[in-house]
Amino acid sequence: xxxxxxxxxxxxxxxxxxxxxxxxxxxxxxxxxxxxxxxxxxxxxxxxxxxxxxxxxxxxxxxxxxxxxxxxxxxxxxxxxxxxxxxxxxxxxxxxxxxxxxxxxxxxxxxxxxxxxxxxxxxxxxxxxxxxxxxxxxxxxxxxxxxxxxxxxxxxxxxxxxxxxxxxxxxxxxxxxxxxxxxxxxxxxxxxxxxxxxxxxxxxxxxxxxxxxxxxxxxxxxxxxxxxxxxxxxxxxxxxxxxxxxxxxxxxxxxxxxxxxxxxxxxxxxxxxxxxxxxxxxxxxxxxxxxxxxxxxxxxxxxxxxxxxxxxxxxxxxxxxxxxxxxxxxxxxxxxxxxxxxxxxxxxxxxxxxxxxxxxxxxxxxxxxxxxxxxxxxxxxxxxxxxxxxxxxxxxxxxxxxxxxxxxxxxxxxxxxxxxxxxxxxxxxxxxxxxxxxxxxxxxxxx
Ligand code: UDX
Numbered sequence: 001x002x003x004x005x006x007x008x009x010x011x012x013x014x015x016x017x018x019x020x021x022x023x024x025x026x027x028x029x030x031x032x033x034x035x036x037x038x039x040x041x042x043x044x045x046x047x048x049x050x051x052x053x054x055x056x057x058x059x060x061x062x063x064x065x066x067x068x069x070x071x072x073x074x075x076x077x078x079x080x081x082x083x084x085x086x087x088x089x090x091x092x093x094x095x096x097x098x099x100x101x102x103x104x105x106x107x108x109x110x111x112x113x114x115x116x117x118x119x120x121x122x123x124x125x126x127x128x129x130x131x132x133x134x135x136x137x138x139x140x141x142x143x144x145x146x147x148x149x150x151x152x153x154x155x156x157x158x159x160x161x162x163x164x165x166x167x168x169x170x171x172x173x174x175x176x177x178x179x180x181x182x183x184x185x186x187x188x189x190x191x192x193x194x195x196x197x198x199x200x201x202x203x204x205x206x207x208x209x210x211x212x213x214x215x216x217x218x219x220x221x222x223x224x225x226x227x228x229x230x231x232x233x234x235x236x237x238x239x240x241x242x243x244x245x246x247x248x249x250x251x252x253x254x255x256x257x258x259x260x261x262x263x264x265x266x267x268x269x270x271x272x273x274x275x276x277x278x279x280x281x282x283x284x285x286x287x288x289x290x291x292x293x294x295x296x297x298x299x300x301x302x303x304x305x306x307x308x309x310x311x312x313x314x315x316x317x318x319x320x321x322x323x324x325x326x327x328x329x330x331x332x333x334x335x336x337x338x339x340x341x342x343x344x345x346x347x348x349x350x351x352x353x354x355x356x357x358x359x360x361x362x363x364x365x366x367x368x369x370x371x372x373x374x375x376x377x378x379x380x381x382x383x384x385x386x387x388x389x390x391x392x393x394x395x396x397x398x399x400x401x402x403x404x405x406x407x408x409x410x411x412x413x414x415x416x417x418x419x420x421x422x423x424x425x426x427x428x429x430x431x432x433x434x435x436x437x438x439x440x441x442x443x444x445x446x447x
Pocket of ligand 1: 149150151152153154209212216249250251252253254255256257258259260261262321322
C-alpha cells in the first residue's frame with residue numbers, strides 16, 4: 001500500500017520504518033528541513049535499538065522516503081498517518097493545534113478518498129474534530145481512524161512489529177477492511193486487532209498509560225512503606241506479582257515514572273475528567289506521589305549528610321528516563337540534579353546515551369564524565385538514577401579505588417544487599433534494608 005506518515009518524531013519514524021518493512025511504500029513528511037535532509041542522507045535523528053537496520057534497509061530498497069512536501073506525500077497515499085506532537089498546553093490539556101492544522105492542510109490537498117489515521121495520543125473527541133475539519137474544507141470523502149500507539153522507547157521496533165494488540169477506532173467497514181490488511185503481517189502470532197468506536201479507542205490509550213503509571217506509583221508507595229516497616233519490597237513484589245491477576249511486570253519501585261508519555265497522559269486524563277466535572281481522585285494522587293518520588297533519593301542524601309550537602313560532590317549514573325534510550329524528558333535524574341545544585345552541591349554525570357540531551361539543559365552547571373568510573377572522581381557519594389545494564393555488574397574494585405567514600409544511593413535497586421555488605425558499602429536503595437557501616441562492622445539495619 002502507499003502510505004504517508006506526517007511527523008517524523010519518535011512515533012512517526014518508528015511507524016513509517018516498520019510499515020515499510022512489510023513492503024509498503026512509505027513517504028515520511030516533516031516541516032523540519034534539516035531533519036528531513038539528515039534522513040535523506042541516511043542519518044537517523046534518534047537512538048532506538050533495532051531501528052537503524054530497518055531504516056537503512058528500507059531506504060536502500062526505496063520503500064522509505066523523506067520529504068518536506070506535504071502535497072507530494074499525500075497525493076498518491078491511500079492511508080495518511082498523523083504522528084504529530086500533542087504537548088500539554090498551559091492548562092494541562094493536550095494541545096491539538098498541530099493535528100488540527102495538519103488535517104486542514106491535508107483537506108486542501110486531497111483529490112480522492114483517503115483513510116486518515118491518528119497515531120498521536122489525543123483527547124477523546126479528537127477524531128470527531130478531525131472529521132469535522134475535513135467536512136468543512138473538502139467535499140472528498142475520508143474516514144478518520146483512531147489508532148493509538150503503544151510503543152515503549154527502547155523496544156519500540158519490537159512493539160510495532162509484534163504488538164500485544166492493535167487498537168483501531170472506526171465504524172467504517174471499508175476502513176476496517178483496509179486497516180486489517182495493513183496490520184495483518186504484524187499480528188500473525190494471533191494477537192488481536194481490536195475494533196471499537198473512535199472515542200473508546202482514544203480513551204484506551206489514556207486508560208492504559210494511566211493504569212500503568214498508577215501501578216508503578218502504588219509500588220513506589222509500598223516501597224516507601226517497606227522502609228518504615230522493615231519489610232523488603234523485592235520479596236513483596238514477588239509475592240504480589242505471582243498472582244496472575246496482578247502480574248509480574250511493571251512492579252519495580254524506583255524514583256518515579258518519567259518520559260514523554262506517562263506524565264503527560266496522566267495529566268491530560270485528569271484535565272479531561274475535570275472538564276467533564278469528574279474528580280479522578282486516584283490519578284491526582286498518582287501525580288502528587290510521583291512528584292515526591294522523583295527527589296526521594298535527594299531526601300535520603302540530605303538526611304545522610306546531616307541536613308547539609310553544601311560543598312559536597314555527587315556522581316550520578318544514568319540520566320535517561322529509562323535504559324536503552326537517549327530520552328531525558330521528565331527524567332527523574334533531571335530533578336535530582338536540580339535539587340542537588342539547589343542545595344549547594346556539585347554534580348558529575350554519566351549516561352551511555354543521554355549526555356548530549358542533558359548538556360543542552362544544564363550546560364556548564366555540572367560536569368560530564370566520559371565513563372562510569374571517571375565520573376566517581378572526588379565524589380562523596382554515587383547516586384544511581386537509571387538501570388542501564390552496564391551499571392548492573394560494575395568493577396567494584398576499580399570503583400572503590402576511585403570513590404572517596406563507599407556510599408551509594410540507588411534509585412533502581414541494582415545490587416544485591418548481601419554483595420554490598422560484603423564490599424563494605426553504605427548502600428541505601430528503594431524499599432529495602434539500609435546497609436550501614438558502623439564501627440568497622442557491617443550491619444544490616446532496618447530503617
Ligand atoms: C510508555 C508505554 O509503556 C507505552 O505503551 C506508550 O505508548 C508510551 O509510554 P515509555 O514511555 O517508553 O512507554 O516507557 P515505559 O517503559 O512504559 O516506562 C515508563 C516509566 O515508568 C519509566 O520512567 C520507567 O522507569 C518507569 N517504570 C516502569 C518504573 O518505575 N517501574 C516499572 O516497573 C516500570
